[in-house]
Amino acid sequence: MILRDIMTPISETLITGDTLGRAVILMKQFKINVVPVVTKQDELYGVFTRTSLSDMIISGGQSNDSIDPYVVRDVVTLNDTTPYREVESLVKQSHVGTGIVIDQHLKPIGLFTKTDMISALFEQTKSLSHMLEQILDSSHLGAIMTDEHSTIIYSNEQAKQFLNKEELDGLCSLEFFPEVENGMVKQVQMEGNHFIVRASNFDRELNEKGYILFMQDVSEVEEMASELKTVQGLKGLLDKAMEHAYDGIVMVNKKGNIQMVSPPLCELFSIDRNKAMRKHVNEVFPQLNLLSVFQSQHAEVSDFLEIKGIKYIVNRIPIVQDNEVIGAIGKVTYRQIDDVKKVFKKLELMENQVDYYKEQLKQKDSSRFRWEQIITRDENMKKLVRTATKAAKGLSTILIRGESGTGKELFAHSIHSSSGRQLKPLVTVNCAAIPEQLLESEFFGYEDGAFTGAAHKGKIGKFDLANGGTLFLDEIGDMSLSLQAKMLRVLQEKEFYRVGGTSRVNVDVRIVAATNQPLEDLVAEGKFREDLYYRLNVISLQIPPLRDRPNDIERLIEHFMESFNSIIGTSVTAVKNDALTYMKSYHWPGNVRELSNVMERAMTFAESGQIQKEDLPEYMLRSIEESRYAQKETRMDYEWEAIEKALAKSSGNKSKAAEILGISRSSLYEKLKKYS
Numbered sequence: 001m002i003l004r005d006i007m008t009p010i011s012e013t014l015i016t017g018d019t020l021g022r023a024v025i026l027m028k029q030f031k032i033n034v035v036p037v038v039t040k041q042d043e044l045y046g047v048f049t050r051t052s053l054s055d056m057i058i059s060g061g062q063s064n065d066s067i068d069p070y071v072v073r074d075v076v077t078l079n080d081t082t083p084y085r086e087v088e089s090l091v092k093q094s095h096v097g098t099g100i101v102i103d104q105h106l107k108p109i110g111l112f113t114k115t116d117m118i119s120a121l122f123e124q125t126k127s128l129s130h131m132l133e134q135i136l137d138s139s140h141l142g143a144i145m146t147d148e149h150s151t152i153i154y155s156n157e158q159a160k161q162f163l164n165k166e167e168l169d170g171l172c173s174l175e176f177f178p179e180v181e182n183g184m185v186k187q188v189q190m191e192g193n194h195f196i197v198r199a200s201n202f203d204r205e206l207n208e209k210g211y212i213l214f215m216q217d218v219s220e221v222e223e224m225a226s227e228l229k230t231v232q233g234l235k236g237l238l239d240k241a242m243e244h245a246y247d248g249i250v251m252v253n254k255k256g257n258i259q260m261v262s263p264p265l266c267e268l269f270s271i272d273r274n275k276a277m278r279k280h281v282n283e284v285f286p287q288l289n290l291l292s293v294f295q296s297q298h299a300e301v302s303d304f305l306e307i308k309g310i311k312y313i314v315n316r317i318p319i320v321q322d323n324e325v326i327g328a329i330g331k332v333t334y335r336q337i338d339d340v341k342k343v344f345k346k347l348e349l350m351e352n353q354v355d356y357y358k359e360q361l362k363q364k365d366s367s368r369f370r371w372e373q374i375i376t377r378d379e380n381m382k383k384l385v386r387t388a389t390k391a392a393k394g395l396s397t398i399l400i401r402g403e404s405g406t407g408k409e410l411f412a413h414s415i416h417s418s419s420g421r422q423l424k425p426l427v428t429v430n431c432a433a434i435p436e437q438l439l440e441s442e443f444f445g446y447e448d449g450a451f452t453g454a455a456h457k458g459k460i461g462k463f464d465l466a467n468g469g470t471l472f473l474d475e476i477g478d479m480s481l482s483l484q485a486k487m488l489r490v491l492q493e494k495e496f497y498r499v500g501g502t503s504r505v506n507v508d509v510r511i512v513a514a515t516n517q518p519l520e521d522l523v524a525e526g527k528f529r530e531d532l533y534y535r536l537n538v539i540s541l542q543i544p545p546l547r548d549r550p551n552d553i554e555r556l557i558e559h560f561m562e563s564f565n566s567i568i569g570t571s572v573t574a575v576k577n578d579a580l581t582y583m584k585s586y587h588w589p590g591n592v593r594e595l596s597n598v599m600e601r602a603m604t605f606a607e608s609g610q611i612q613k614e615d616l617p618e619y620m621l622r623s624i625e626e627s628r629y630a631q632k633e634t635r636m637d638y639e640w641e642a643i644e645k646a647l648a649k650s651s652g653n654k655s656k657a658a659e660i661l662g663i664s665r666s667s668l669y670e671k672l673k674k675y676s
């Protein structure tokens with residue numbers, strides 16, 4: 001609101017030089033006590049007031065006389081665009097009852113009297129109170145105002161509803177709220193309503209005192225709070241159920257983001273549960289194909305799927321609300337797929353066994369392994385495999401060396417299957433397993449009648465069998481000296497005589513030999529022929545023991561876990577940290593074979609689906625403890641030796657000895673105390 005909105009407009013003014021008669025006419029016509037007087041340029045010059053009029057008449061002024069001498073020049077002027085707030089204070093301070101409102105050209109366009117001011121104030125108050133009422137009504141707050149005697153002087157509709165009264169004004173507030181004090185906040189139950197009352201007192205100008213009371217209905221809030229509590233309780237219950245779920249469960253929202261996931265599912269897929277939360281299910285568990293139910297809108301069951309050798313099935317269940325899929329649940333059963341699964345497993349196990357024996361049968365006298373089956377993460381091993389792969393292509397004799405269980409046979413088979421002889425037989429002879437007296441006939445066969453007794457028919461030897469292919473001589477260090485001589489001749493001349501035979505037999509055989517014995521020592525001891533040693537040692541492959549390939553331990557654990565889950569039907573998903581630490585610090589004298597046996601045993605015993613320390617064999621745990629203890633002892637021996645030396649060097653001076661050792665004097669004293 002600006003001044004122009006509340007002033008009394010004027011349509012005519014006096015001009016300097018106007019007469020008393022015209023002034024009287026204007027005052028009478030417009031019923032005003034003050035008439036603005038303007039210059040010829042229409043600018044305000046002064047005012048002709050009722051006092052001016054009486055002064056002129058008393059001085060004998062005539063109707064034709066000029067008003068100029070009686071024009072009051074000291075005029076309060078107000079700009080028409082002045083805001084209401086400023087006008088209010090200007091008027092309050094002004095000594096004159098009427099101000100002249102001028103426009104931007106200084107032309108008077110209206111009068112502003114105290115009456116105008118009062119009616120403007122009245123308008124303003126009316127609009128303020130209307131606004132306040134609207135605010136109170138839309139806030140849903142009940143509002144009551146009392147005077148200092150607690151008599152209600154104002155109440156809104158909401159307050160009347162709360163207190164169930166058609167009218168409250170004039171009633172005593174103590175009837176409803178017996179104790180009211182400033183700052184009070186109280187819960188009140190009344191007429192079936194439950195609300196909170198807040199009271200504050202007011203003390204206005206003119207000594208008006210009293211209280212303002214606000215009432216807020218809390219029944220709705222309470223209802224919401226109790227619903228929230230129930231929901232929270234249910235969520236807690238669901239979380240607990242998830243924690244202890246035996247099956248794998250995952251729940252996603254409409255967008256496919258994971259809201260809940262059970263630990264067994266994370267274990268199965270080796271996923272960190274915290275990292276999986278809120279992520280998109282296709283990112284974390286793409287195998288489950290969970291989002292397919294958003295299209296199909298009905299529950300689905302997958303076929304048997306497999307991970308880490310563990311079979312599982314997925315039940316995909318859509319969560320439907322108002323005919324719309326608002327989420328989905330994936331239930332992954334893998335630990336006890338129920339009786340059907342057990343039967344399935346048994347059947348599958350038997351099928352595996354049949355497959356295995358079929359394979360064995362098929363591969364009898366032929367290679368069973370290939371390079372891909374040599375599992376390793378170790379750089380030296382990888383290099384060795386590369387060298388062996390190259391060597392396999394040639395014709396040279398290969399000697400494979402390494403401790404028992406390191407994979408010598410695996411290498412020999414892989415060499416054969418990647419050589420040009422792969423379609424021909426691979427014949428294995430374990431030199432340590434054949435009785436001494438039979439070794440020769442095993443290798444070279446014998447003619448009919450070579451032995452006394454008519455039952456003896458001729459026999460084909462291993463060299464004959466391996467013709468065109470590879471002869472794998474395992475445990476070559478155990479071959480007798482006499483056989484070594486014959487073997488050397490075959491290797492050099494590529495021909496031999498059968499036992500009891502007289503004709504030469506020509507053969508094309510590639511020799512791959514293996515041993516875990518130190519052949520050089522056997523040569524030195526005269527137990528192995530030096531010439532044969534050199535003949536065999538054309539290409540030598542030294543397989544490092546497992547303890548020198550720490551990275552392979554973990555990799556092979558994963559490998560055996562997967563294959564045994566499939567072969568023996570277990571559902572082991574991981575090796576717990578304590579067991580892993582033990583397995584990594586063990587020295588594995590039996591190498592990969594031992595690791596494979598330990599895994600098979602541990603997986604059979606693992607109850608929680610994860611291998612724990614307790615599932616490892618007792619002998620292994622004991623050996624690790626003993627070696628830890630021995631290491632500690634050796635460390636202590638070294639330490640004591642160093643202390644003794646330092647003390648000798650410093651002639652018993654402990655400060656100097658500590659300095660030599662690079663430790664503080666107090667820690668030297670501590671150590672001396674420990675060793676004493």
Ligand SMILES: Nc1ncnc2c1ncn2[C@@H]1O[C@H](COP(=O)(O)OP(=O)(O)OP(=O)(O)O)[C@@H](O)[C@H]1O
Pocket residue numbers: 373374375376402403404405406407408409410411516592593596
């Ligand atoms: N790197 C490897 N990856 C996968 N399996 C392996 C590996 N090395 C060895 N194995 C497995 O360990 C077991 C022992 O291997 P293999 O028989 O080849 O050892 P070896 O050195 O010939 O033993 P031995 O000297 O006692 O005859 C086998 O079951 C083999 O498949």
